[in-house]
Amino acid sequence: MKRPGLLLLLLLFVPAAYVLGLLLRSTSTELSWEQPVRVLGTSTPVAVRAVNPHGVRDFTAILRQGGKQYIVFQRSEPAKRWAWLRRSEMPRSYQFEAGSRLAPGVTDGKAELVVEAVSNDFLARRSQLVQAVEIQTKPPSLLVDDMQVVVTQGGTGAVAFSVSGYWTEAGVRLGPHEFRSFQNPTAKDASRRITLFAVPHDLGAGEKPIVFARNPTGAQVLAPVPHQLIRKRFRSREFNLSSSFLNKVVSELDPRGTGDLLQRFRRINQEMRQANNRTLYELRSKTADRPLFQGPFLPLAKSAPQAQFCDYRKYKYQGQVIDEQVHLGFDLASTQQAEVPAGNHGQVIFAGWLGIYGNAIVLDHGLGVQSLYAHLSQIQVKVGDLVNRGQIIGRSGSSGLAGGDHLHFGVQVDGVAVNPLEWWDPAWLEKRILSRYR
Template sequence: MARRKGQGSSRKGTFLVFLLLLLLAGGGTLYFLNAEGTPPQITLTPQTSYIGQDAQLEVALQDPDSGLRQVTVTAVQNGTRIQVLPPTDIRGGQWQQAFSLKNLGLREAPFELQVVATDRSWRRLGKGNIAQVQHQFTLDTTMPSVGVQSVHHNLNQGGSGMVTFSASEPLARAGVQIGESFFPAYQTENDDWICLFAFPYFATPGEDHPVLVAEDRAANKFRTGFTYHVNARNFPQDRIRVSDAFLQAKMPQFQNDFPEAGTLLQVFLQVNGPMRDQNRSWLREVGQKTVAKRLWEGKFLRLPNAARRASFGDQRTYVHGGEAIDRATHLGVDLASVARAEVPAANSGRVVFSDFLGIYGNVVVIDHGFGLQSLYAHLSKSMVQEGQEVTKEQIIGKTGATGLAGGDHLHFAMLVSGQPVNPVEWWDTNWIANNILSKWEYLQENAS
């Protein structure tokens, strides 16, 4: 009987050991499954060096494995720790929160922003994986000051202007705003700023005013007006007959762009409307391909021995079958010479576009610096490539009737940051001397 009792105790002990091993194995497996070692991912925006007190920051967290547990955001300046977001319990695999630095007592000086996040992993005795991100900022709450240097700003509706100014600190963005149109300013080698701008043809004198805008690295903004005078213009009215012969000759090339258009007339309406808008939008993008350097000298050249066929700002009404079908504004000067006439570069610069562009056909755009560009459209042939430097009077192509042109001619346009302006001003030596070069010379004299 004693031997049987001992055998029972032995079996019981073996069972307990087996059970313990089983529990340890299960616990180890459970720990392995819940103790993953990947910490949360932290994204802090914006990643700038300078920041204003009103700036909106955002922290975003991700932890798809074990889920998020807690986040804390702290600002540290001169050894003082300031709580921006107190320890916040969170759940789920994603989380984001926007916050500002207002009313935290930070001074205008460098500080460090620290973000600490933990997840729900069983690592660190159940405290989870920890992630930390630090970013150095400089708090700047003072808006820049700007001093306008140029004096006379005489403008024509649809024409160009130039303003020069100095700034009290480095700027991230500056320029002239007229309504919804913004014209960037560019810093010179002498740290002054130059802004070529347009008073757009669609702006209303007396209602739309040019405003100088300056924004520093911390997004503090300064706005000021400046003295100017603008002459209103009554743009000519023109009626353009759209014949069936024109539609049959010009619209087939655009049918693939508008397969839903059932007739050639419907194709024309799409080309003259939406495509025209798209092309002009593209030219505004091309207008950003410029350099902060003056590449041109003297007045701009006009196509030699050419008659003017259309003017800048013409208000066109398109007529088909005796009825008005569409309207558009002509934003260049049409010049007609002999067929396939050689086209000279109006001034020195760098080619920033040479390709087919919808209504304009084969186009060359030359950048002359500080946002000023010249455009040559409807070419039968382009003789330059993008990136090529050209000199004044260099032959860049030949006139033609590509795009929406009804006959061989050159559509010549001048653009300021992509906004078409009246080319006649840039053909005028006196206008350039009084409105542009005098301001450049003033900057150079004061720099020396």
């Protein structure tokens, strides 16, 4: 009589243990937004990450507004409720579109986006993620000032436009760059905009400036800029390197470097130059949203230009070309340790050591316009200082990648180097920049 009893017990125990195991092993799903979701338009891309070692059986996205709800996305998989699962499922990304096109009853205003996931295991636990959103279906629209914008390769242009509808970002796109817009300084509201943009010296054939406006729902509108582009050929210059110059540069900029003199020089001229230019580019975020500059920029007094904007330099050593670079500023030589004036009214946003530029100062003049003073022997200002046009901010020198005492002066617009010649010219400034927003 003992044996059948034991068998019965086993027959009952094994399935019970199996179910208990399934129960204990059941998990829930961790849900998160892959990008923040705040605003939805007619059809806005949304991505949700779901982590569940047993996978997700049902995934649903619902838009809720005023007591009504609309399913905007659904995905199901065969149920594995009774399967003894290994915890091996990789995290999943659900990508779908949410907005008024998929929820015809919603109107502009507040709503909720809800995503739900059901675990693909015995307990089928339901997990939820709720996000308050704003429905905004009015697309941005643009009206570009029809006055022709005349620009020169390597120079600066300004375009005025109005933007309406729902927009959060607007500006000008040219080549690989995007230039922000600012409220027109003479306008009473933010819909009237002005963008200063650089025409890159290496602008590709067929590239044209385009005004854009967009919002976080994914809606974007583009408009052409009526313009005339004057192509410019830049100079080629040979730059002869002496051993004493190489030694000076290497011991100052790379004292613990390895390799021979030329290898060390090339690293400075290439990698360090690139890193320093990156720092200058990133200073674009530190700009005033109104013009601080007034009138044309001041050059260094009684100085002679030694190098121009966009000189294509061939670096030669013992008759061999060992490197090539583009010179993105103006080199002005005066007397030794000459007083360096601020080119215009502005604020100091960088003052210190900047690799190949040596002791350097960068001033912000607002609307993305910034000026650089490099190779200084003395810095007489600090970050945050407000300076006036003509105020002495330092003294010229030969720190960094410089052979003799001179001032390297550069201008950049939203991080992109432009030809300073234009900014010294009162007629150009009035006609091409100031008249656009006055």
